Amino acid sequence: MDSPLHRYADWDQHADRHTQLADPVVTVRQIGRLGLPGRAPTRIDHALVYTTRRGDFEVFLPPHRPRRLRRRYTAVYEVDMGVHPVRNRIPLPSADDAHEFEVGVEFDWQVTDPARYVRSGHRDVPRLLLGELEQAARPVTRRFTIADSAAAENELLTAVGQGKPLGEEAGLRVLWTVRLRRDEENIAHARRLQAIEHEAAEEIRTQQCGSRADREKADRSRAQHERQLELQEYEARRIAFYREYLTHGGIDAWAMHLAQHPEDSAKALSSLREEQREQLRAQMELIKEMLTKAGTEPFELEGPRRLAIEAFTAVFGQHVPEGPDPAAAKTGHTDTSR
Template sequence: MYDYNQHAQRDTKLTDPVVTVRQIGRFGFGGQAATRIDHALVYSTPKGTYVPYLPPNRPRPRTARLYTAVYEVDMGSHPVQAEIALPSDNDAHEFTATVELTWQVVHPAVYVQSGCRDVPRLLIGELEQSCRPVTRGFHITSSAAAEDELLTAVRAGKPLGEGVGLTVDWTVRLRRDADNIEHERRLQAARHELELQRYEAQKIAFYQQHFARGGVQAWALHLARHPEDTRLALESMEKHQLALLRSQLDQVKTLLGPDGGEAHELDRTRQLMIEQINQALAPDTRVPLPTPELPELPPGYGRRPHPPTGRERAR
């Protein structure tokens, strides 16, 4: 008769490898109980000691009468996965550690004598105790460095589960917790937006500085190379600057293409920019301006052609 029986099968997920416990009467078992051949048997003596029989060894019936109880111990490998929270150098932020363990009983008598009944809890507790002092020395953004130090420190210490007769293979992967990752993403988005604003402000300052100094030529030539900036340049101007540009528009057109040329003689993108400037300068009219992706002008574009020689005219 069993005092304790987990009714464990080969696919049963165990937290305690002691699958059965039976008391032995004065006259032995009264018949040999069936046990799995790959399980160890650990016998307790009246003096409180434990005698293991590793598979496939079993005691003789007469020998079994010398014991008071028998523990049937599973010696298979058992995987465990878990996540634990580990502190950083700031108590407001924690690392998340993903733990993978594979444990196995190698000294069944030691395990039985230890009184342990929950192996995963024992091992994760030992691991957490070793890891917490290490991760406390690292900032939450230094998860990679903390993980390296953690692995080194735990491997240098006492092997996990050794004190209760186990052998354990383990690994730990460290990362920031989900809240901190999301917080960092928001900060990155804010920094990106700030950089864009600074870039736009630098552009505006560039146009305002050149136009304030009467540098319409430099302003127009820059827009000829970067027509996508036309809207930004016009919006950055004061009213008196727009009036000055209106008076100098003919000069701008000259810089952007052949003087006095027909619309079809200008390339499409430069003609489009002149139309945008005309719309922006029209009284009481502010039309949203497109920002096409435009190619660079070929070398020498926009220069007046030399008058044909007599020989060329003859041809």
């Protein structure tokens, strides 16, 4: 007769290493009273949990296996002891019943006490762990509004971490983490408000920058206008100065000034009225005589004379129209020796 472990299984998930398990019990086989010794057809990394007629459990952890099946065994459970990940989302209440927190949950669970798990009777480990988490978390999140998701998450981590380890009563070891956030409707609402705030801030910023640019432009225009007024006022003062010298006969000072600044003659002449130019021509003759006559040491006036004569010849000769020479009127020709 075949070994009872080779008989048809009462429960078989047909699981392999890549199967996503919710129940770590892979197979369950009943053992008859006449069962013969034999080798268990199980994977080496699975645990075997035998039940006795008295309701006790005998466990063989991998890689250990029984040498023979005893008559007092009634059934054998093949239990997967690998690590299994779970990713899920659950809703948790907030202080306002109109809104809920959305909690992202990550579990890594493993059977560490196969006999305890078989005795517990659980068949859905993810549902077991999520239920224990919800039971511990709901009183915590109830104290926070939907806007206080960060504070609620910190309090939730502390409360669950200090409580009884998840899955302990079922013989499980669980590594877990949670991430708490607002529900999708509230997140979408917050994003719409944020977009409105960003648009408003951008518009205000644009207006502020535009106003500042307008002020800077106005300041530059005003400064330029003031500069032009200052230049005009300065030119007016210079013209008045030249006119004063030319009108009241400040010939000596005027001649020395032009010797040093010959470029000023054109500006002065352009401001004179036509009747004043006739007077200037007569004064120019006097200035030439003054600069060419002897009266001081030659070395003292040599430089000023030369500069004044060159200035008057180059500038006055171009800008002051020559009048008819009295001698030429009598003789019929113009003297060009000057």
